[in-house]
Amino acid sequence: MLKVRLLQAAIPVALLVAWQTLAPARELEVFVSTPEDVGRRLVELGRSGELWTYAGTTVRTALLGLAIGSLLGITVGIVLASSQRIFRVVNPFVAAAYSFPRIILFPLFLVWFGPGEKAGLFLVALITFFLMMVNTIAGMKSIDTERFTTVRLLGASRLQLVRVVMLPSLLPFILSGIGMTVPAAFLGAIVGEILGGRSGVGYLIERSAGQFDSAGMMAGVVVVGFMGAVATLCIARPAEKYLERMGAR
């Protein structure tokens, strides 16, 4: 186990050393910068406050879009799956929407809302809406109809049916949906900023790349990685952990 931990620690160190020494030696600094320059740039961006503004924009777009998209997705999913008749009609549409590359719709939002946060917000909401809808439908389909009928025959009220039968079946799917939508929301926010942002980490990456400022570009990538890791640790992982515990019960 100690050996594993040591090797694990050695990997990033080796990569950083290789990056720091090889990049100048091969004259690749224009393209990849060096860890030293990237670190310095991060400190500069942090001091000037730009970093916090950009990160704030990205997090706000991702989380707000996620909230809007998820709520709509869960609602529409429940409605579509609640009646066997409706579901049989719309099923192929849902399947087609599932495999549709959604980001292609972004130019539409650019025209409708202009460059900026709003277009990004719509992209995030759109992406998370579909993921959540598909997951909710799968959850609704997992409800045991026999159990549902039995509980209803025992005289349960509508509210009790929802609480005792529907929610327990639905919750695992919504939680695993959150595990998928959180990374997707950040992806949507950052892509929106790259393609038509005025602020945000994606904007930082795109602007720096356009100016051949590799230190700024790499600094943006570091921030993106950090945000992705934090989002996974704080939202997606707890949801999965909770899911595992429920499964174990």
Place this chain on the structure above:
Amino acid sequence: MTLERVRLISIRLAIVGVVLGAWELVGRFWVDPFWTSMPSRVAGRLFDWSQDGTLGPAIQTTATEILLGLAVGISAGGLIAIALGQSKMLSTVVRPYVIVMYAIPQLALAPLYILWFGLFLTPKVVLVAVMSAFFTFFNVYEGVRSTEDRIVAEMQLLGASRLQVLRWVVLPSAAVFIIASLRQTIPNGIQAAIVGEFIVSVQGLGYLAHQASVVLDLTGIFAAVVVVAAIGLILDQLVSLGERMWLRGRADLVRTAALPA
């Protein structure tokens, strides 16, 4: 075809008809079609594009990016996953880094590839390849890890060599997981090619959509979207066919892999 099925399909067609009709009417009588365009205009634009030689090269460019990228990415992702799976030690060591890498939205790196690989075909192929390598890697890695232990142990007891285990257990099961993950890999690959073209390009469907958005031409955007959606549907149908041929009896694997964004 039963009567029930005919009814179902006609309801679906009616829905499509009503949506398209409403869209057309909105454009004609209610909102300036500058904001919404209209199905008739989109169809007209697609016809124009096919006549003036815009459409063919655009489809060819984007399809080349997608197919080349998928080929490179899927083989690379599958090979790395199999290689890591060969050593328990190695796969334990790199596991946390794989998870961290997965947390980084890969499309955020698109500007990097454009800076590194120029403006034309290469950066988009790289983007599609990296994207699909990730999806394939994850699915194969998790899949191979979760199924094999017992069978491998039994084969070794029966005296199988390392190569035989690779040939008869690891490769077939990896192939199954690659096919099962295609349904997620392909839309993501298409998405990657399009985003790459949005950022910088001189040709392709993403380029057409982006150019149209610059001049606020909704009709052009919708026309490009329709073509991309058609490519997505065609590839999806091919995957369905592959699943029916090679994944019979493994329905549990289909649609369980990571979802597209």
